[in-house]
Amino acid sequence: MSAEDHCSDEPTRLENTIMAIFSSQTPNYRARAAAPASQVRLTAGADTQDDCAVFSFHGNQQLVVGSDYVRGPKFRLYEYGLLTEYDLGYYLAAANISDVAAMGAHPIGLLSVIRYPPAMTDFVFKQVVLGIHDACETFGAPNVGGDIGGAERLILSATALGVCRPGGALLRSGAKAGELVCLTGPTGTAGAATAYFRARDTSDDIETRHREELLASWARPRARTTAGITMGESGVVTSCQDTSDGLKATLECVASASGVGITVFEDRLRIPPPVRAVCRHLRLDPLEVIMGDSVDFELLFTVPPEKQDPLEEMFDEAGAEFHSIGVTTSERGVHLETRSGQRLPLPGKSWRHQQN
Amino acid sequence: MSAEDHCSDEPTRLENTIMAIFSSQTPNYRARAAAPASQVRLTAGADTQDDCAVFSFHGNQQLVVGSDYVRGPKFRLYEYGLLTEYDLGYYLAAANISDVAAMGAHPIGLLSVIRYPPAMTDFVFKQVVLGIHDACETFGAPNVGGDIGGAERLILSATALGVCRPGGALLRSGAKAGELVCLTGPTGTAGAATAYFRARDTSDDIETRHREELLASWARPRARTTAGITMGESGVVTSCQDTSDGLKATLECVASASGVGITVFEDRLRIPPPVRAVCRHLRLDPLEVIMGDSVDFELLFTVPPEKQDPLEEMFDEAGAEFHSIGVTTSERGVHLETRSGQRLPLPGKSWRHQQN
Secondary structure (H helix, E strand, O other): OOHHHOOOOHHHHHHHHHHHHHOOHHHHOOOOOOOOHHHEEEEEOOOOOOOOEEEEEOOOEEEEEEEEEEOHHHOHHHHOOOOOHHHHHHHHHHHHHHHHHOOOOEEEEEEEEEEEOOOOOHHHHHHHHHHHHHHHHHHOOOEEEEEEEEOOOOEEEEEEEEEEOOOOOOOOOOOOOOOEEEEOOOOOHHHHHHHHHHHOOOOHHHHHHOHHHHHHHHHOOOOOHHHHHHHHHHOOOOEEEEOOOOHHHHHHHHHHHHOOEEEEEHHHOOOOHHHHHHHHHHOOOHHHHHHOOOOOOOEEEEEOHHHHHHHHHHHHHHOOOOEEEEEEEOOOEEEEEOOOOOEEEOOOOOOOOOOO | OOHHHOOOOHHHHHHHHHHHHHOOHHHHOOOOOOOOHHHEEEEEOOOOOOOOEEEEEOOOEEEEEEEEEEOHHHOHHHHOOOOOHHHHHHHHHHHHHHHHHOOOOEEEEEEEEEEEOOOOOHHHHHHHHHHHHHHHHHHOOOEEEEEEEEOOOOEEEEEEEEEEOOOOOOOOOOOOOOOEEEEOOOOOHHHHHHHHHHHOOOOHHHHHHOHHHHHHHHHOOOOOHHHHHHHHHHOOOOEEEEOOOOHHHHHHHHHHHHOOEEEEEHHHOOOOHHHHHHHHHHOOOHHHHHHOOOOOOOEEEEEOHHHHHHHHHHHHHHOOOOEEEEEEEOOOEEEEEOOOOOEEEOOOOOOOOOOO
């Protein structure tokens, strides 16, 4: 049996993999940012193997905490052999940290639940842990604990934590009529990737020019932590949500939670080149793809129009960006205003109630 | 189709089940205890449906956070039809809150991940949520959010949060030689229940006198939150861990983390009547059952001998109890001292490394 085929038990994996990767995490923890994150210390992290991770909080702050399960083994691109277990781990961490970013908070830590089938080797298990670990490093939220152990199949779930100044958390419900609706980046690439690789109808143009970006939308999703922190500290952003349920669903959700309507202007919507290429190749409507159930991790937020310029300056300074796609209205409902001035229902699939 | 057979989609379940059960949670949140828990406010709970739950922290405190996956559908008693989905939900919450209790912290909230197969009806889904909700009420840690959605099978995971005074978190690593090793209650009932119901060899005596308690060990596990809070506030407890990996494994873990040995005295070990009855019936060694992989949620902790009396007074006042089962030693290793004064390896299965 080669070393790569070995399947250790849980205590052995804790010792050989987890402790090796997380050695000295607790003494080395540094909050990297300004207050309030710098007022948090890690007292017991993944290296202490306690019942819980422990953070020490100093002064007044808000704690944000979210949990997301990830359908790793059900990702189409993983089924097609286009994603590795490292990628699944990376995705798990990024997806959860995105929820902290969407609250306008500084990430401070992540707990991960990794349950694996008996046949998952130590080598593959380590790839999952490394993927989580590396995403956590990238987004500044150390992996401070969680749970590992056996299950019938690979199960990945996590909980991300963050802090912000008192009153700083950005809820979905804070938008008022007459504000700008903005995005930290265009959506649709993850949805286009799924459509392209599922169709098994390759295009030389896409393979040459867009394949890498399409795969990266699933293998290296970007949690918009810099944008989130900037928004939380700006004091001018009124609501925020990440677009992981799809852009249309996110627009509907913010509008409904805030009791406003939203009009999106077609001419402000950006269509990423890989989305355009895939839609041309597969004869899809790009608007449907960018609005639909594409699992991207951009942040949708609202800001009063007179605060757009100061916010843009803050984003510039932080190295982040956004663009506005629409406005909130006192009249309820979510609409698209086309280039020709027509008012239409938003295209794309919403995260909707069953039609029975 | 009857109402009990209906399978709604995720947004419908959020609206009809989650929002109905958690309505007004955020405005009604009260920290029920003394500081530091009273300094925490819930700013966005399950009723706000945001990306994260939000807690507002005032003053200095320690946050503890732990995640545990629960093998619900793989519980033998569930497979045998002896546990309901309500019980699985209750278990999920209790098991996670137990980890907060083991840190000596006040529970402040729980996030739950509930992923269900397509055929799970709204009725059954609601039973899972109610089980989680009721355990959360019982143990004072409201269910403030999480994740629901589809999966190939029922998947249950959760994250529990708690707070304690600065420096108050009880780690596994704090025991010194010459201290008492104590338990908040006897172990073994969960293991005896599994053994009894698996054997399918009923005993009239057990059916009449012990069946209810055996089932309750799985259906209504008790997180020892009162004991945990009392220990955290006492300032005299040096280490703590819950016994959910089995008593022997817990003893080995605390001893190893603290760099001490432990001697357990056979004559101080309590064997619950249902365990005694099952062992008599199935010809098992009671010591092996109470030490083995029985998943009970008692707390194992260490305290200097001169602090035993004051701690007992605090427990009395709080309505909790404990008994000592052994002592820590400077010589490493975990042993049993029998009634006749013999020194033996601890019986029972430890949570051990593979023997290859």
